[in-house]
Amino acid sequence: MIPDVKTTLPGVVWLERYLSLQEQKLLLARCRDIMDGPAGGYVPTVRGGGKMHVRMVCLGRHWNPRTYRYEDRRSDHDGLPVAPVPVAFVSLAERIAGDAGFAFQPDVCIVNWYGPDGRMGLHQDKDESAASLSAGSPVVSLSIGDTARFLFGGLRRRDPVEPMPLASGDAFVFGGAARLRYHGVSRIMPGTAPEGLGVDGRFNLTFRQY
Numbered sequence: 001m002i003p004d005v006k007t008t009l010p011g012v013v014w015l016e017r018y019l020s021l022q023e024q025k026l027l028l029a030r031c032r033d034i035m036d037g038p039a040g041g042y043v044p045t046v047r048g049g050g051k052m053h054v055r056m057v058c059l060g061r062h063w064n065p066r067t068y069r070y071e072d073r074r075s076d077h078d079g080l081p082v083a084p085v086p087v088a089f090v091s092l093a094e095r096i097a098g099d100a101g102f103a104f105q106p107d108v109c110i111v112n113w114y115g116p117d118g119r120m121g122l123h124q125d126k127d128e129s130a131a132s133l134s135a136g137s138p139v140v141s142l143s144i145g146d147t148a149r150f151l152f153g154g155l156r157r158r159d160p161v162e163p164m165p166l167a168s169g170d171a172f173v174f175g176g177a178a179r180l181r182y183h184g185v186s187r188i189m190p191g192t193a194p195e196g197l198g199v200d201g202r203f204n205l206t207f208r209q210y
């Protein structure tokens with residue numbers, strides 16, 4: 001399938017309907033296994049004490065929501081070691097980045113599950129290494145399931161945000177000058193997943209190079 005490439009801002013590439021329905025089904029099955037498996041998903045508590053509104057699993061390295069640092073074990077939760085990023089996930093993320101004009105070697109994948117009330121506040125992805133951030137190594141995001149009202153802002157929290165409906169199978173890549181733009185998810189639109197996918201809710205995978 002030739003994706004519909006929509007470039008909105010420098011460093012931002014939105015590949016709509018990048019994955020076929022069959023590819024989405026395969027990825028959905030993998031995500032479910034990961035979320036429900038050993039060292040699976042949990043609802044993180046952030047450093048201010050609030051609970052996030054997603055279930056999260058980190059692969060490759062664990063992002064600790066209390067320290068905002070990456071680590072080998074889930075020390076804020078159950079102390080279990082982090083599973084590696086599956087090879088097929090790495091290949092897919094590299095392919096997407098390549099199609100978006102970026103080269104990178106992803107070694108972190110954060111899998112988030114959003115139920116009907118799922119959301120994520122505006123934030124920057126800025127906890128990767130200084131070398132990765134200064135190189136503008138991209139974040140590659142993949143959406144599976146219900147459409148999300150994804151908000152994409154500027155480099156300051158107070159900058160205006162643009163809502164972007166990320167649908168199932170969409171890939172969204174931001175790197176270079178856009179790498180530190182604020183972003184978040186204000187809501188999920190229940191019942192919008194493709195017919196035949198068999199999911200209520202949304203998985204999002206974000207790949208990064210630490």
Ligand SMILES: O=C(O)CCC(=O)C(=O)O
Nearest residue numbers: 110150183184185204206
């Ligand atoms: O779910 C999304 O589309 C965004 C996820 C995100 O911003 C993150 O994991 O840092």
